Amino acid sequence: MNSRYEILNVIGSGSYGIVYLCNDLNSKENRVVKQLRPSKCRSKKEIELFQHEISIMRSLNHINIPIIYDASSNNEYFFYVMGFIEGDNLEDQIFLSKKTFGEKESLIILDKLLELVDYLHKKNIYHRDLRIPNIILKNNEPFLIDFGLSVQSAIHSPSTSLHIKQESIIQEMKHQDYYDLGELLLYLLYTTYSSKNKKALPWTEELSLEKGTVNLLKRLLQINEPYTSICEISADLHAALKAKEKVH
Incomplete structure (x- = not known):
């Protein structure tokens, strides 16, 4: 880390990297x-892989994704610097702060996350790690962080067989992001659930949801025909x- x-x-530590909150002295x-x-x-x-992550971060310009300011390396260390988003991630909000999200609120958050995923996919970037620790909620706005597992798909190959293989890989990465969105939605919806049964039941039996929300979840989680x-x-x-708004 340089003297700046x-x-x-x-603020974060894993097998891959260490994340620090720092003061930029300049x-x-x-x-x-x-x-x-x-x-x-x-x-x-x-x-x-780390340089690939930096490259992806540099290509992004979205208000709900941290800006990368600087990157540096020598033989001993590699690091990059990004904007600080003041807020707690969804994991801490759910498990530490015991914050709850109703069905409508959960759907609204998913709608905002979907816009972020759409932005990435239009740049041929697939996040592949859309989990509650990687979503920061600030003033009910979700911010997406941690692009360590993200992939940017290459330009299509002129070879027909390679092109088909590339398309298959891209579809797989898309479906991974869609599936992760389904799991995120399920996490949010379970925050209002209090177990009355000793035996764990499937979410379709435990949660009382509108028909449209059940359909959405089943397709995101690939129980029914995937999106x-x-x-x-x-x-x-x-x-x-819309259906939820009509009910209330």
Whole structure:
């Protein structure tokens, strides 16, 4: 870490990297610094993955995704600097703050997340890690973080067989993001559930949901016919929201 950034706190730590809250001594603003673990710096593959993450972050320009300001490396360390979003991630809000989300509120959050995923997919970027620790909620606005597992698909191959293979991989990554959105929605919906049975039941029996929300979840989670596009998801999502608004 160079002398420009003063470490205030460790705000995240995993096998891959360490995330610090820092003070930028030049701008006097708080920044988030993600550093590749020193033990990973000996691996060419790990360095390439980290640089790929930086490359993806540099290509993004969305108000609900952190801005990357700086990236640096030498033989001992690799890190990049991004904007600090003041807020708690969904995991902490749900499990530490015991925040609850009603059906309508959950659908509205999903709608905003869907817009973010659509933005990424239009850039051929697939997040592949849409989990509650990677969503920060600030003033009911979801912000998407951690692009460590993200992939940007390559330009299509002129070879027919390779093109078909590429298309198959892209569809798989799309469906992974759609499935993750379904799991996120389920997490939000379960925050208002209090178990009355000792025996765990399927969510279809435990949760009392509008028909449109059940249909949305079943297709996102690939229980029923999987979605093929964001437009399809959006249409069903807005229909579910409309139905929920009519009830109330």
